[in-house]
Amino acid sequence: MILLCTFLTLCLSAVHSQFPRACTTDEAIRRKSCCPAWKDGSPCGSLSGRGQCRNWVVFVPFAAGKVPQYDDDRLDWPHHYYDKTCECKGNYSGFNCGDCRYGYHGEKCDRKKTVVRREIRELSLLERKRVFSYLALAKTTKSKDFVVLTTGDRHHRDTYRFVDATIYNVFAWIHYYSMKPIMMNSSFDWSRSYAHQGPAFPGWHRLGLLFLERQIQLLTSDEDFALPYYDWRGEKNCSICTNDFMGDNDVQAILNPYSYFASWSSICSGYNYDDAYCPVVENEYQMEMLRRKPGTDPLADRLPSFQDVEDTLKWRDFDRPPYNSRARRSFRNALEGFLRASDGLTLELNMHNLVHIYLGGTMSQVPISSNDPMFVLHHCYIDKIFELWIAKYNGTPNTYPDNNQLGQGPNECSTPYFPCYRHKDLLRKSTDFGYTYSIYEKSQMSQGQEQQEEPQPEPQQEV
Ligand SMILES: *[C@@H]1O[C@H](CO)[C@@H](O)[C@H](O)[C@H]1NC(C)=O
Ligand SMILES: *[C@@H]1O[C@H](CO)[C@@H](O)[C@H](O)[C@H]1NC(C)=O
């Protein structure tokens, strides 16, 4: 465990988060510099032309002098922690420009590759077992590149620490960290988040999935690895909640001991309160086991239908004022699930949110829901719908709206990723990021709770 703020005074202005391990040394924190050396020994691989260490790579959202009185460490990411970060050239990327932009591979990052994410039921038994064993490996292998932030008390910077976490737990933590209520003037606002309730929602989750997918590709040396998705349209109940797939559960929500994820515990569980970031994360005693209880919450008595997805895709505006959970006629708000997709007006639980609540247990505690690999499958399907929308309306970075949600401006860096990804740059075709989705012909008749006409074939995607 790396104890951070030994220099308390310095740390008051420079404390910490997905944090590259190399940027969490006392020295890096003190200098507010996150420009680790690449293997040629130079910061950001500058001697090899991969990138350079730059001041203010970040995009300052507020005009000088207008910075509001927020004391939240994640605002204007990653400015609170670092003034200097790597700016990578060409196809290079990563916190030290040692990796490639998503979609590129090879030492020189000059090989373009597109992987295909498929519905979990499209995989052969062997393929499915491989996915599950990769996930198990990510769950148990300590991340060599990243550490996570814990605090005893968000008001006291001297309690901030970086600790080791496994690769999957880093991913789970990233979501948890981004969702913590925003601290302003020492009080908390739960109605805002850096990843939800605003236009950043689809892109933020896209980036999280890319992070996990890439980490698994690196871990397993399997460059073709693609995350699977779960197309839940029109299901009567969670049909993949069986031991062959994501696991059966008992009435207590405990996963069946013979299922693949039965031994998984949840990072940051039991810490769903405002004042701390996930204290003592790797202490087994503080982590509860995964829980799931599909179809038992009276608030969510169904999964979204085929028609809900069609209706969501009919909203041409990516997002609309007030750019939060009350936005009407907004594709993003319909997809996120605060809106009835058919009329675009009625605020109700639907789509993304409905699936979380329907699945129950860990998935229904949204801040820690990323601990359940079901989160990955669910969000890949949400991302597929995002992708269908982009294709239908020719979405580009310019489509991303200017807005007043904290930390969700078009030019702000998505929290807490390294290097900086501006929100608007995530609104691009998935092939730009090196992946695409299978066309999954799901019959409404076989699953169907609804009497409807023919199944609608999905629009063909570019490959
Ligand atoms: C925080 O407090 C200061 C001084 O009391 C006040 O001017 C400012 O508007 C407050 N900011 C917020 C976001 O409430
Ligand atoms: C990035 O990769 C593409 C595709 O392989 C290649 O054509 C291009 O030259 C690369 N760009 C740079 C700057 O290396």
Ligand SMILES: *[C@@H]1O[C@H](CO)[C@@H](O)[C@H](O)[C@H]1NC(C)=O
């Ligand atoms: C879904 O399945 C679970 C467990 O098999 C059951 O307890 C629940 O009642 C079902 N819910 C619905 C809505 O069918």
